[in-house]
Amino acid sequence: MRLTKAERHQVKLRLGLSGASGFGKTYSALLLAFGITNEWAKIAIIDTENGSASLYSHLGDYNTLTLEEPFTPERYIEAINICEKAYVDVIIIDSISHEWSGKGGCLELHEQLGGKLQDWAKISPRHQAFIDRILNSTAHIITTVRRKVDYTMDADMNGKSKVVKHGTKEITREGFEYELTANFELINDKHLAKASKDRTGLFMDKPEFIINSTTGKKLMEWCNKGISLDKIKEEILKCETIDALKKLYAKYPSYQKKIQPLIVERKEHLDDINDQLVSKEDIVQQNEFAPYGDSGNQQ
Structure with missing residues (x-):
């Protein structure tokens, strides 16, 4: 409340x-x-x-x-x-x-x-x-x-x-x-x-x-005066973080039932992007430490 x-x-x-x-x-x-x-x-x-x-x-x-x-x-x-x-x-x-x-x-x-x-x-x-x-x-x-x-x-x-x-x-x-x-x-x-x-x-x-x-x-x-659902949808697509989505959802209480599926879809998309970034970082870190691991094996 x-x-x-x-x-x-x-x-x-x-x-x-x-x-x-x-x-x-x-x-x-x-x-x-x-x-x-x-x-x-x-x-x-x-x-x-x-x-x-x-x-x-x-x-x-x-x-x-x-x-x-x-x-x-x-x-x-x-x-x-x-x-x-x-x-x-x-x-x-x-x-x-x-x-x-x-x-x-x-x-x-x-x-x-x-x-x-x-x-x-x-x-x-x-x-x-x-x-x-x-x-x-x-x-x-x-x-x-x-x-x-x-x-x-x-x-x-x-x-x-x-x-x-x-x-x-x-x-x-x-x-x-x-x-x-x-x-x-x-x-x-x-x-x-x-x-x-x-x-x-x-x-x-x-x-x-x-x-x-x-x-x-x-x-x-x-x-037609006021905030439209289409405008809110555009705002959802521009959100780049989960925190931004939460704030946007709270901003429009009267639209929450209608925008909830879009919020969830955008969140899943952002989660996928974050997972991909984490995977790339893991690969980069593995490549960075690989030479040291190889040299250790050679010794």
């Missing part, structure tokens, strides 16, 4: 979009993803919404993966693995609500065990494994979440009453948004959004806006 200097590191974005049905979550997520990568072919969308992802194929040649029931945490994890193996830059999970409340989701799994409080001890780790898979993904992740729908009678500009649909509570386990870089709530069928969580400071307490590709570009500009 020790204090370290706070440094800004480059990160992969973890973004959330929530809203009631018809508020434009899928469309907004696709525009957001394009702003992040600027290449449709580098986007993959995990579709749990009965093929809704293909409705916007006119936008570009993005990839789709249809995920059908049962919506267990493990099947979501498998879908993320498939997308990562395709080396996409952005993965959209549309939506994660099924993992919680869908057919085969956590609520149903809990009910099948008996629905008792202690039964969560078996379900919670499975759900947490899904959350951890999102947080540790090598790609940028955008999740969409359904919101429960409520209706009110509001007056329009002419004073006439009309029924207005609102999104209320997110349909996923409480607290998910605290894991995200930013979480946007789509508040009406005009696709207006507001930030309910924003670590970037770009959107919090700002006027409502419509999410588009520019939103993604702004987030990427924020994301």
Whole structure:
């Protein structure tokens, strides 16, 4: 346990979009993803919404993966693995609500065990494994979440009453948004959004806006500021001693899991070099003392 200097590191974005049905979550997520990568072919969308992802194929040649029931945490994890193996830059999970409340989701799994409080001890780790898979993904992740729908009678500009649909509570386990870089709530069928969580400071307490590709570009500009993993890799390759590797490993605590294999590989390389140098020194010393040994034998 020790204090370290706070440094800004480059990160992969973890973004959330929530809203009631018809508020434009899928469309907004696709525009957001394009702003992040600027290449449709580098986007993959995990579709749990009965093929809704293909409705916007006119936008570009993005990839789709249809995920059908049962919506267990493990099947979501498998879908993320498939997308990562395709080396996409952005993965959209549309939506994660099924993992919680869908057919085969956590609520149903809990009910099948008996629905008792202690039964969560078996379900919670499975759900947490899904959350951890999102947080540790090598790609940028955008999740969409359904919101429960409520209706009110509001007056329009002419004073006439009309029924207005609102999104209320997110349909996923409480607290998910605290894991995200930013979480946007789509508040009406005009696709207006507001930030309910924003670590970037770009959107919090700002006027409502419509999410588009520019939103993604702004987030990427924020994301690319700071120390990158590639820069750390270059530093590792420049280390010439084991002590230097130890100091570098301690310097970046938030990257230690990712750089540990590189540190070990560099250490093994340096060990090989040291072994070769020791062997050469032994040969040189043997050659230096060889004449004295020969003369001794001759005497």
